[in-house]
Amino acid sequence: MHRSLLLLAIFFLRTHDASVDFTRQPPRPLVNTYHDGPESHPQQVHVSLVGNKYMKVSWVTDEHNVPSVVDFGKVSGKYDSLATGETTSYSYFLYSSGKIHHVTIGPLDPATTYYYRCGGTGPEFNFRTPPEKFPIEFVVVGDLGQTEWTSSTLDHINASNYDVLLLPGDLSYADTHQPLWDSFGRLVGPYASQRPWMVTEGNHEQEIFPIIYPKGFKAYNARWPMPHEESGSKSNLYYSFDVAGTHIIMLGSYTDFGVDSDQYKWLANDLEKVDRLLTPWLIVLLHAPWYNSNAAHQGEGESMRLAMEQVLYDSRVDMVFAGHVHAYERFTRVFNNNATPCGPIYVTIGDGGNREGLAMIYKEPSPSISLFREASFGHGRLRIMNETHARWSWHRNNDSASVVADEVWFESLRSSPSCGQNIQGHDEL
Numbered sequence: 001m002h003r004s005l006l007l008l009a010i011f012f013l014r015t016h017d018a019s020v021d022f023t024r025q026p027p028r029p030l031v032n033t034y035h036d037g038p039e040s041h042p043q044q045v046h047v048s049l050v051g052n053k054y055m056k057v058s059w060v061t062d063e064h065n066v067p068s069v070v071d072f073g074k075v076s077g078k079y080d081s082l083a084t085g086e087t088t089s090y091s092y093f094l095y096s097s098g099k100i101h102h103v104t105i106g107p108l109d110p111a112t113t114y115y116y117r118c119g120g121t122g123p124e125f126n127f128r129t130p131p132e133k134f135p136i137e138f139v140v141v142g143d144l145g146q147t148e149w150t151s152s153t154l155d156h157i158n159a160s161n162y163d164v165l166l167l168p169g170d171l172s173y174a175d176t177h178q179p180l181w182d183s184f185g186r187l188v189g190p191y192a193s194q195r196p197w198m199v200t201e202g203n204h205e206q207e208i209f210p211i212i213y214p215k216g217f218k219a220y221n222a223r224w225p226m227p228h229e230e231s232g233s234k235s236n237l238y239y240s241f242d243v244a245g246t247h248i249i250m251l252g253s254y255t256d257f258g259v260d261s262d263q264y265k266w267l268a269n270d271l272e273k274v275d276r277l278l279t280p281w282l283i284v285l286l287h288a289p290w291y292n293s294n295a296a297h298q299g300e301g302e303s304m305r306l307a308m309e310q311v312l313y314d315s316r317v318d319m320v321f322a323g324h325v326h327a328y329e330r331f332t333r334v335f336n337n338n339a340t341p342c343g344p345i346y347v348t349i350g351d352g353g354n355r356e357g358l359a360m361i362y363k364e365p366s367p368s369i370s371l372f373r374e375a376s377f378g379h380g381r382l383r384i385m386n387e388t389h390a391r392w393s394w395h396r397n398n399d400s401a402s403v404v405a406d407e408v409w410f411e412s413l414r415s416s417p418s419c420g421q422n423i424q425g426h427d428e429l
């Protein structure tokens, strides 16, 4: 065999243990987005959940005199409600942001389309609120970035319906180059203005600069405020929320998490308050994975795992999603590195499409707790059917089509006779 062909064959076999009929995607270039409307018109529009019946509308204007108001209603062009919010802006070295608006609107009806206008001017947008009850479908996608692969992932996400998007960190990959936060906002705006996007931070959100910006997260906190106060958290870097019978906890991998930290105390208190009768499903997202058989980022989530795994296990968390590793991996139910019927299912879904490319080398042999692993771009979907059953699927970006490459049905731990005992709400089953 010709030497280059032999090398190609070895490369293919080493990096392609999950499927044999698919050629892995190379990185693709950044997508440039521009705002070509008037300076008063909204750009980078996105919405997020605030409590049970409210939604926060966020957007940016170049013009600083635009009021932070949202007109909204259930009929296109007819806005019978008006809400006023607040604004912020920030500077980062020589960069000054536009005016960043955040307006909370509601109360809103569940599973209803609302039409809205930002700042009293510009185009109309619309979103649909999540359902009040099951079924509900979450899209889960991490390490999104803003490349042509990101565009492909977003197209595939948008091609079939979903209710809420969950992003376990690494949004724009601006990495201190602030205009990339604006271009990211414009790229995701057509999608994030239509469904709530709930995010937590990754390492690329830190943007720490010694002495000048020692605490970091300046752009992230200004642009993507999440409902942390509503869940008793003092920090935008970790919070929780309920939606349609699911309690979702967004943890922060890049703020203190030790047993004496504010985050740990908040987490323990938050878990204590979960009523599995009201929210039978318990889901956690964080950035740096606790379980990972990829060669990339080995051990980076280990200290957080040692601090927090026990309390998640004791609370019978159903699933833990992570990003950071640019690949897909699904584990069985795990606690303390061993398969166990009462532990969470761990999934790494850091393959949204970022500019750094894929993490293609895996540790060999594959650990027995790892059930599926593949370095390809894509997104995941968690469809919770009812109080007891859910379907998880991973949708690989295969050229122009989205291919379901991994799929599993599973039961909630709360409904498990052996695992669900001693958690609040179990006795009422």
Ligand SMILES: [Fe+2]
Pocket (backbone or CB within 6 Å): 143, 169, 170, 202, 203, 204, 287, 323, 324, 325
């Ligand atoms: Fe990361």
